[in-house]
Amino acid sequence: MGDVGHYLAMGGYAAFVWPAYGTALAVLGGLAWHSWRRYRASTEALEKLQREFRPRR
């Protein structure tokens, strides 16, 4: 426990190191999540349209 606490304290710079990594993770992870959702939604919408507008036999 002491070791983990010592590590997390980052030599007294914990208040700067962890927020820096946290912001990066939140911003880049959030962008990745959003991009993936937009990709999935656009694929589904396109497939739906392609089914609708397929010429009738």
Added chain:
Amino acid sequence: MINWLANPARFMRFSAAVLRWFGWATVAVLVVGLYLALVVAPPDYQQGESVRIMYVHVPAAWMALSVYLFIAVASGTALVWRHPLAEIAAGAAAPIGAAFTFVCLTSGSLWGRPMWGTWWVWDARLTSVLVLFFLYLGYIALVNAFDEPGRGAKAGSVLALVGVVNLPIIKFSVDWWNTLHQPASVMRLGGPRIDPSMLVPLLVMAVGFLLLFLSLLLVGMQAALNERKALALRLNSMPAPGRVAGREHPMPAQSPVR
């Protein structure tokens, strides 16, 4: 290779095939990079553990500049050769570049507080990077300000090319003006001036960020292509005048096609 991929249909198939590999490679390299940066790399003899912020800050800054350069080249290609894939690439890269720039600014601020004693100074480097961030936001706003995707992309391309003048200002600001921000340690004439124990984690993180950019770029381009295709499909299925319809101005109710 570029010419071969310039066909949107071929690009879609290629990008769908490689996307999975890019995604996993990104995760793997970033996990290794974070382990090296947060555990293996030694503390700095002057800055202590706060130097670990460098492994996020510096790669993010490199990507902030590189992605803008990518957008400018793609915009130039889109303007000169009018290739739709080039403007789609530029448009998809912009939010990623803005995110990297934001990460660069916040991590830099969090590093500046303990090391310089201030969150922010209006020096040349910090101010020019802030301008870069606003250029990204302006580009994104401009591209999305038109109903017709092609017109927005054209206006955005011009803005992106004009904004290129900011890149050398950022790069050389630390040499031209002597302020708080330190000059380059890695990308300098005469080779990097940084110990391998810190250089290796830095480069691994940089490769991870580059892979992340490429993965997100492919995902974003696929989404934009899907959306354009869907729009074209909707317009083509409209009766005669068809072309004027956009999302914001739907055609008046009409009888079904044919």
